[in-house]
Amino acid sequence: MSIPEPTIKRLCKILSTLEILEQEGNSFTSSSKLEQISGFPSHTIRKDFSFLNNPGRTGSGYEISALKGAISQSLGLVGENRACVVGLGRLGSSLLEYPGFNNGNFKIVAGFDRSVNKIEMMDSTVELFPAYKLEEIILQKKIDIGIIAVPADVAVAVAQKMIDAGVRGILNFAPVRVVAPEGVVVQNVYAVDYLRFIASMINQR
Amino acid sequence: MSIPEPTIKRLCKILSTLEILEQEGNSFTSSSKLEQISGFPSHTIRKDFSFLNNPGRTGSGYEISALKGAISQSLGLVGENRACVVGLGRLGSSLLEYPGFNNGNFKIVAGFDRSVNKIEMMDSTVELFPAYKLEEIILQKKIDIGIIAVPADVAVAVAQKMIDAGVRGILNFAPVRVVAPEGVVVQNVYAVDYLRFIASMINQR
DNA sequence: GGTTGTGAAGTAATTCACAGCA
DNA sequence: TGCTGTGAATTACTTCACAACC
Numbered sequence: 001m002s003i004p005e006p007t008i009k010r011l012c013k014i015l016s017t018l019e020i021l022e023q024e025g026n027s028f029t030s031s032s033k034l035e036q037i038s039g040f041p042s043h044t045i046r047k048d049f050s051f052l053n054n055p056g057r058t059g060s061g062y063e064i065s066a067l068k069g070a071i072s073q074s075l076g077l078v079g080e081n082r083a084c085v086v087g088l089g090r091l092g093s094s095l096l097e098y099p100g101f102n103n104g105n106f107k108i109v110a111g112f113d114r115s116v117n118k119i120e121m122m123d124s125t126v127e128l129f130p131a132y133k134l135e136e137i138i139l140q141k142k143i144d145i146g147i148i149a150v151p152a153d154v155a156v157a158v159a160q161k162m163i164d165a166g167v168r169g170i171l172n173f174a175p176v177r178v179v180a181p182e183g184v185v186v187q188n189v190y191a192v193d194y195l196r197f198i199a200s201m202i203n204q205r
Numbered sequence: 206m207s208i209p210e211p212t213i214k215r216l217c218k219i220l221s222t223l224e225i226l227e228q229e230g231n232s233f234t235s236s237s238k239l240e241q242i243s244g245f246p247s248h249t250i251r252k253d254f255s256f257l258n259n260p261g262r263t264g265s266g267y268e269i270s271a272l273k274g275a276i277s278q279s280l281g282l283v284g285e286n287r288a289c290v291v292g293l294g295r296l297g298s299s300l301l302e303y304p305g306f307n308n309g310n311f312k313i314v315a316g317f318d319r320s321v322n323k324i325e326m327m328d329s330t331v332e333l334f335p336a337y338k339l340e341e342i343i344l345q346k347k348i349d350i351g352i353i354a355v356p357a358d359v360a361v362a363v364a365q366k367m368i369d370a371g372v373r374g375i376l377n378f379a380p381v382r383v384v385a386p387e388g389v390v391v392q393n394v395y396a397v398d399y400l401r402f403i404a405s406m407i408n409q410r
Numbered sequence: 411g412g413t414t415g416t417g418a419a420g421t422a423a424t425t426c427a428c429a430g431c432a
Numbered sequence: 433t434g435c436t437g438t439g440a441a442t443t444a445c446t447t448c449a450c451a452a453c454c
Binding site: 030031032046047049050054055056057060061062 | 434
């Protein structure tokens with residue numbers, strides 16, 4: 001039975017929430033507590049969890065580490081997903097060190113920038129390359145997710161190179177909409193869209 | 206008749222798409238063309254548009270500027286929404302100049318940082334203030350949307366100050382989930398959530 | 411041929427409500 | 433009493449299909 005997309009998105013967010021709870025020293029939680037923190041209603045959370053394999057115990061709540069495992073497993077977040085960041089301006093360079101990117105399931109294995117000079121000047125724990133090596137390195141390092149943080153005018157070209165090199169997912173922060181063929185998952189994160197959504201919710205209701 | 210939330214989100218994205226089309230010199234478009242660019246099926250787009258006031262002409266397509274107006278109007282994106290950015294690290298400082306933030310409907314009227322030194326050194330077209338003035342300036346400048354770009358450990362405190370000062374919407378880029386009382390719209394943009402979603406779509410299906 | 415706009419039909423997601431358990 | 437887990441009921445959304453139009 002496949003998991004509905006809204007459920008997947010909520011589970012991703014709940015996973016982050018659980019990590020925060022764990023960092024704060026908790027080892028158990030409940031659907032009502034998760035409602036307070038995540039904002040999702042508790043019955044929705046429980047329904048979402050019904051797609052997992054018995055993550056909790058009827059009567060008591062959820063053991064956080066077991067719950068995290070159950071979510072990760074059901075979402076297929078198991079192996080190590082290898083990612084790269086293209087464009088090392090302010091946004092890109094902050095992404096290289098974004099907390100949580102280099103957790104168990106993800107690893108940023110390369111950064112790219114057009115400017116060879118910038119690459120040589122930056123010091124980073126991530127290996128850096130000039131942009132023209134993008135396709136070569138994606139193949140060589142078996143990168144499956146590309147993160148785009150370049151200016152709008154080159155974002156589409158970068159995306160195309162990623163797709164040609166065989167990337168299976170793209171996270172695009174450039175203010176341009178990237179479309180990809182069937183089989184490549186794209187998420188466009190365009191900050192203005194969120195601002196507009198917020199303004200629309202504020203002004204409309 | 207209120208507009209369903211999925212429709213609102215799509216309309217926000219389509220609005221950006223229209224701006225791109227317009228920049229490229231187009232003045233007309235159609236639902237099938239928008240399908241190609243946005244990825245949403247054309248019938249969904251047309252259904253979404255049915256919540257607007259006759260944006261197109263049966264038979265021919267849509268006049269982009271009229272369509273933009275109809276969407277903006279229906280979403281309540283009419284006045285000027287005043288926003289501020291808190292935290293002027295790499296992410297925050299890039300947001301200050303983010304293209305499209307300072308378009309017709311939004312205006313970034315203030316930037317804040319804890320470090321007085323940084324504020325004095327940065328040159329920006331946006332007025333900058335030390336963090337302790339946050340509440341004062343929000344009131345004074347009638348800011349209704351707060352953008353959070355501070356580290357995780359202070360994000361919740363910043364959000365609380367914004368809420369206390371009367372902000373009506375929060376766009377949070379810190380890797381912490383901000384929750385707000387009824388009446389304050391929050392969007393948490395946590396990059397890891399998108400990575401997880403992508404990985405889950407890649408690995409699962 | 412192309413297009414929009416929309417009721418009707420179909421599908422999907424949410425919410426309810428309660429049994430079963432600690 | 434407070435919790436989970438889940439069928440059933442409800443609600444919401446999407447897709448279809450076609451009339452009206454260029």
